[in-house]
Amino acid sequence: MSPADPAREGHADSTRAGRTDPTRAGHVDPVGESRADPTRVGVVRRPNPLWTFGxxxxxxxxxxxRRRTLALLGVLAAVPVLIAIAVRIETRDGAPAGGNGTGPAFLTQVTNNGLFLVFTALAATLPFFLPMAVGVVAGDAIAGEAGGGTLRYLLVAPAGRTRLLLIKYxxxxxxxxxxxxxxxxxxxxxxxLLFPLGDLTTISGTRIGLAEGLGRALLIALVVAASLVGVAAVGLFVSTLTQSGIAAMATTVGLLVTVQIVDQIPxxxxxxxYLFxxxxxxxxxxxxxxxxxxxxxRNLGLQALYAxxxxxxxWARFTTKDISA
Structure with a gap:
């Protein structure tokens, strides 16, 4: 019997290794879970839906x-308190002290009905405080994970880049x-606590009941939340451009301030x-x-367009960038 050819034996060993080595790119185990680099684009994953909700x-x-988030929420909660105290101090006999009926429509109505404080507080926080808080959270969504070295581990889970981006958004x-x-x-x-509640007068001059007023207040809150969808999308995009959470947050807030200034130039x-x-x-x-x-x-349509x-x-940036952290 002729001795075995070492070259053929080496070829056979390499062939078997290519079939069984789970570390080789593209190998799929018996349950269909890819073991290739989880940060590579195009790798097929089948995570459990329950894991996604988890x-x-x-x-x-x-x-x-996060302490940063709690601080932001604390500031937002304090704004209505400061407005109410200021109005209460400056009020005499149900009218603003030293005023002649001038000022924002909602603000002049707060002393007559405390429900108007909701509309006043939302009008005061929406131009800057609310979008700034959202910009901070959105800017840190991806960049913060990359800067902290946890983004790669999230993708190993396996989350999948698209799935992870949707969860972040x-x-x-x-x-x-x-x-x-x-x-x-x-x-x-x-x-x-500080003002009476009851029927309220709309901007059009008609009267509506307290229950309907509360319903409109809730609807206004939902519309204000929907108005922040565009800022959230912009912040998330900025977050995919850098690995520094601080840089992403600062850039998002800077863009917000810039757009607000542009919106005021005649x-x-x-x-x-076309500005969000x-x-x-x-x-x-x-x-x-x-x-x-x-x-x-128009507002809701514009927010949907920005989103x-x-x-x-x-998505285009995140699914093609090289994840090194």
């Missing part, structure tokens, strides 16, 4: 428990709703209807009778 719950809990949207509700509940509680009136904060204060139309829907629908454009840009 990751979403974990993201929500982690975001809310859903977490930011949940924070939008939470932040708006914090302002609303704080204003409602303080308004009920010479740029042609551009302003342009129709933010249209929620006041919900306090008209009948309700004016034109500004509201689609910058959400797609974030």
């Amino acid at each position: 990751l979403l719950r974990s993201e929500l809990v982690t975001t809310v428990r 859903a977490t930011v949207l949940a924070f939008c709703l939470l932040a708006t509700l914090v302002v609303t509940v704080s204003a409602l509680a303080v308004g009920a 010479q740029l009136h042609t551009l302003q209807p 904060p342009h129709y933010w204060l249209s929620f006041a139309d919900l306090m008209r009778d009948p309700v004016y829907w034109d500004g509201l629908t 689609a454009v910058f959400g797609s840009a974030a």
